[in-house]
Structure formats: structure tokens, C-alpha cells
Amino acid sequence: MKKILFSTVLALLISLSMFAQQNLDFGKAKGITSPEINADNTVTFRLNAPSARKVEVQGDWMPAKGWVPGTNKMTKGDNGVWTYTTEVLPSELYSYSFIVDSLRMSDPNNVYFIRDVASVVNVFIVGGDRGNLYKVNDVPHGTVARRWYNSPGLNMTRRLTVYTPAGYETGKEKYPVLYLLHGMGGDEEAWIALGRASQILDNLIAQGKAKPMIVVMPNGHTSNTAAPGESSKGYYKPTMEAPDVFTGDMELSFEDIIKFVESNYRVKADKADRAITGLSMGGFHSLYISSNYPNTFDYIGLFSPAIMPPQNSQSAIYQNMDGKLNEQMKNGYTLYWIGIGSTDFLYKSVADYRKKLDGMNMKYVYRESTGGHTWANWRVYLSEFVPLLFK
């Protein structure tokens, strides 16, 4: 074979990338690292923007004003690189953006970002404590699959995400199933992305704190077949508004998901091995699905649930709730878990729902955290809920 100078072509390949990236990305000066997690868990941000007049970092570790995350001004160095170092941050997964002369932008030196409905934010993890549960660690990893299932109830083929624990494919054991539901505007990617569900499950199972289980993450918006960009709707601008919200369609068609899972996976298909939980709208779904499917779930979780019986909905799902909850109580369950942040805007409605449950002597475990309607809380709730399942 004719010998070509290996090192020459290798250098070409590398310079091709370097050159392209350097020129494509004016914010990416040589040697810049951003964010840098320092040894003391302060975090330094850097942006090369010599001609900018004002640069801020906006992130969810700073006190928010209303719903708007706080900001801090960055300082321009002689080299045109703006920097800012935080105080010591508690172990957590954080999100942030830069604001350059009033324009929000991603950090060009950080390729890790997550879409939340229509917003895209950079992320980083401060380890040491809680954040370790959200990291990929050297433990056995489950499989994450995006699959399509048939929903006769909706007359659609729909996409869902399934986590199967390490060892599922090579063993013969049957597994319990957790159905994990997202909030309004979300989709079958939400719990995997901002929720870190596969990392939390991998880590809790490896630590012996959770039983190996299958986790099924469907799409709770029945007017969609899949997440934005993953269906024949193509690339469109996602919004929170959906015509399907609280129509009862999700709850009514949920049996299609259970049937699909139980005929396609090696599962223990009984009440003692089914759990359902969700955040916000997904908490609402969990409440109504668990009460409308009698004797189906032994474990129910409501994470910052939106509890609101729609007054105008004609759906049978929302009728005769007192009777349904009484039947659910009579049939029995192992765990009814409610979590809410003390500053969540849904706090009052959850308190009212608890009073109702107290009044009918329906038992539940109540977890009140600090904070509001945030993914930080939902990751904590998942981390606490999962170890209680299938024991």
C-alpha cells in the first residue's frame, strides 16, 4: 500500500476541526474553560467578548425575581475575557445562560445544554453530595430506549422512553414498573434530560437503595405523538399551550401504555409491582389515573401536583371523584406520596387536597421541601420516592 504520511493527514484532520471551530465560534478563545468547577465548589464562568459592553451570567442558583433567575455582572479582563466566580455552591445540577448587551446566549465553551419546553439552557453539576446522584458514575448502566407504541384509544402511534435496568437484557427475571409522567409543555424526553432519571436510577440501584425496575416515560400531551422535532410535525416552536390539557384523553388512553409495556417487557404485571408518579400536570395525571384504574397501582406519587378537577370537562375521568377515591382507599395501596415545595404556587391547592384526604381518612406520606415549582425539587422527590417502591 502506498504510504501516506500518517502524521500529516492526522494533523490535517485535527486542524480541520480546530480551524472550523475557532472560526465558527468567536466566543471560544484558546484555553478558555467555562464553566470551571473549582476545588472548593465555587464555579468560574468565562466568555471571550472583547467588544461587548455588558456581560452577565443568569443562573438558577441565584435568588430569582418572581420567575426570573437572578443575574450577576461579569468583569472584563485586559484580554477581552469576561469572568465571574460564584460563592460556594451546594451540590446540585444547575442551569445558566449569559446575557451579552441584553441578548441571552449560551456559553460557547459548554456543549452541555438541555431544552425545557421552548428554552435552552447550559447545565453543570456540582458534585460531592446530591449532585453525585445526577452524575454518570462507574456503576452498571441501564438501557434507555425511545420506542413507538400503538394507542388504539387515541388512534395514534406514539413515542415513549423506556429505562430498563442493568442486567435486564441478559437475565430472565421479571421487573416491577414505574410510570413516570412529565408536566405541562413537557414530553417523553423531560425526565431523561432535566430529570436525570436514568442517572438517578442507575445510582440508586447500584447503591442497593432501590430495587431494579423498569421506568416508562410516556408523552402526556395526547395531541402530540412525540416530543418536538421527533414526530411528523417536524421542527416547530414548542409552547406550553396544548389543546389536550385536562381533557381526560391521557388518563383514558393510559391503558394502552400499560398493555404495551406488559406485553413487550418482562414485567411483573400486578398491582404490587406497578407505581405511577409525575410532576405538576403529571401529578394530576397520576392522581386521576390511579383512582380511575381500580386496583392497578400500589404506589402513587404526586410531585408538586396540579390538583384541579376541570369544571367544564365532560370526561368521565373527572366525575364522581369522591366515590373513586373511596374505592381506591378500600382496595388498598402501599404508598400514596405527596411532595410540594413550601413556596410552590400550587401549595394551597395541595394543602386543600390533603385536608380532603385527611377528612376521608385516606392515608398518605407528605413531604414538604423548600423551594418552588422546580426541577431541583422534582429530582429530589424522584430520588426519595424510588427507594420506597416495591419493597
Add this chain to the structure above:
Amino acid sequence: MKKILFSTVLALLISLSMFAQQNLDFGKAKGITSPEINADNTVTFRLNAPSARKVEVQGDWMPAKGWVPGTNKMTKGDNGVWTYTTEVLPSELYSYSFIVDSLRMSDPNNVYFIRDVASVVNVFIVGGDRGNLYKVNDVPHGTVARRWYNSPGLNMTRRLTVYTPAGYETGKEKYPVLYLLHGMGGDEEAWIALGRASQILDNLIAQGKAKPMIVVMPNGHTSNTAAPGESSKGYYKPTMEAPDVFTGDMELSFEDIIKFVESNYRVKADKADRAITGLSMGGFHSLYISSNYPNTFDYIGLFSPAIMPPQNSQSAIYQNMDGKLNEQMKNGYTLYWIGIGSTDFLYKSVADYRKKLDGMNMKYVYRESTGGHTWANWRVYLSEFVPLLFK
């Protein structure tokens, strides 16, 4: 149940998102759509940046200068929104960024973006022709799974991506397997993201143009266990440089991947039902794997391959190549497919390799396209290669 005003809470939930997004994202003015694919396949970009002095769009449909994609100036309107409309664009998947006062940034109104090594770019698809193959269409969809396999050869557990065609899980049929390899700096996400492999396979299979097959996308950098952010290395800044490049480790340990696939999936485990191809470094891998594993692959593809026998490598993989190619020829194969763009910087080395094959009378199919070392070409090559397999 105590009735809470449904419409009130729903409005709260929606405004929560609207408010948060509006304030988080200064570039996202109400009603802005960007990019907008117009009826005539021109494309309009918009950015709300009232205080910017100069805004450009940089994209891969414009003539590049060297490796740098071309740019076009956007025009500021009275409302502070900058716009630019392209000429009519051929059907294709395109990538772009904005450059605002010399700083590259993503389009805040487009949540569709792809990471390529260390660069993040927005994407859009112009349909009508080739681009339709890259879209999610209303056809049966395969499953895409991220799994971990054991590699005794590397003493590692490693991540790979597996596409199984629609019907795989519910049928009993055995399937042929295509091993699909990425280029330098890439990983097991590359072909799924910029390569649109699952859409191309779904669409070609639905059109009857390709046989249903399993597609296995491993990680070709043996110093990594997984893509950036997906291993215990955590979040780091990806680079093109890797100590493992052309060491022979990937080729030597490839049998671990084949063994994993053939013992974990319902596959036809014979030469006639195995294909291997890859782009750039992955083309190099395909050349050496197919010639070092005698009688293993009936279908070999080299997409813009980096063909360079390392002069310094001690690996047995790169020794006695004439003998190995002669044996491969003697053993026989169905297809040896080489694709290269006429302006690819590797054109000359591929021409030299073809001369070598001609000289030894080793048959191959040659496909010369326009353009260079680009994903646009690799998607085309995959779309043309896959229909030739397993017939």
C-alpha cells in the same frame, strides 16, 4: 373534592412558562418565528436584538471560505428585529448560527440544535426532495436504544447506540446488521444526530428501498467509554485530539462488539448479513476491520475514508495489508463501496487507494459526489449505501 377554578390555575401554569421564558430570553420577542421555511423554499431568519450593531447569519448553504461557512448580513427593522431571507435552497438539512457584534450565538427561537464534537449549531430541514429522507415522517419507526456492552478487549464497559427496525420487538424474524462508524472527535451519538441515521433507515425501509436491518453505532474512540457527558468523565470540553486514534485498539476490540450484538439481538450471524461502513476515521476503521476479520463482512463501505497506514504503529492490525486485502478478495464479498467528494481534502489519498485496488484487480463501486468532507455528503452516502445491502 374542593373545586379550584380550573381556568385560573391553567392560566397560572401557562403564564408561569411564558413569563419565565420571556424574561429568560431577551432575543425572543413575541410572535417571532425563526427560521421560517417559506413556501418557495427560501428561508427567513429573525433575531430581536435592538441594541446590536451588526448581525450576521452564518450557515452551511453559503459558499465557505476555507473551512469557514459563509455569512450574510442581516438587516435591522424599525422594531429592532434583524431579518435575512435566503435564496431558494435545495432540499437538505442545514446548520447555522448568528454572529452578533462578532459573537457567535444560537438562534433563541430555534430549539433544534446538534453538537458536532465541540460545536453546537442550530439546524433546519428544507423538504421536497433529499431533505424528506431526513425528516420524521408518518411511517413505522424503529427503536433507538443507548446500551452498554462489555469489552474484554479494552477491559471496559462501553456505550453504543442500536437502531432496531419497526417490528423487531414483536416479531421472530432474524435481521442483518449494519455497523456504522463515526469520524474523529465523534461518538455513538454522531450518526443519530447529524447523520439522521434513524430517519434515513425508517424512511428507506418504509419505501421498500432498504431491507429491515439492525444498525449498530459504537464509539470509535477507545480511550472513551461513551460520548462526552455520558460517562464518568463527567462534563468536559470535547476535542478532536484523542490518544487512541489509529492505535489499532478499535479494530482489535471490534470482535467484542460483534459478539455482544450477536448474543443480544435476533440477528443473522453470517457474513452475508453483516455490513460495515463509516465516515472519515470510521472509513479507515471499516477498511482495517473488514480486512483483518477474514470472511466476516460481505458489505464494506468507506465514506470519505481517511486511508493512512500508520507508519509508527506497532499494531498487528496495520501489518501485511497487501496480504490481508488479497485474502479478502479471495474470500469474496458482495460490495466494496467507496464514496468521496470531489473537493474533499482526502481525495488524493482515496484516488491512490483506488489505484492500488485497481492494480490488484480488487473490485469496488466508486461514488464521487460534489462537495467535501461534510455531513451532507455522509447522509447522501448512507442513503445510497443502505439500499444496496442484504439483497
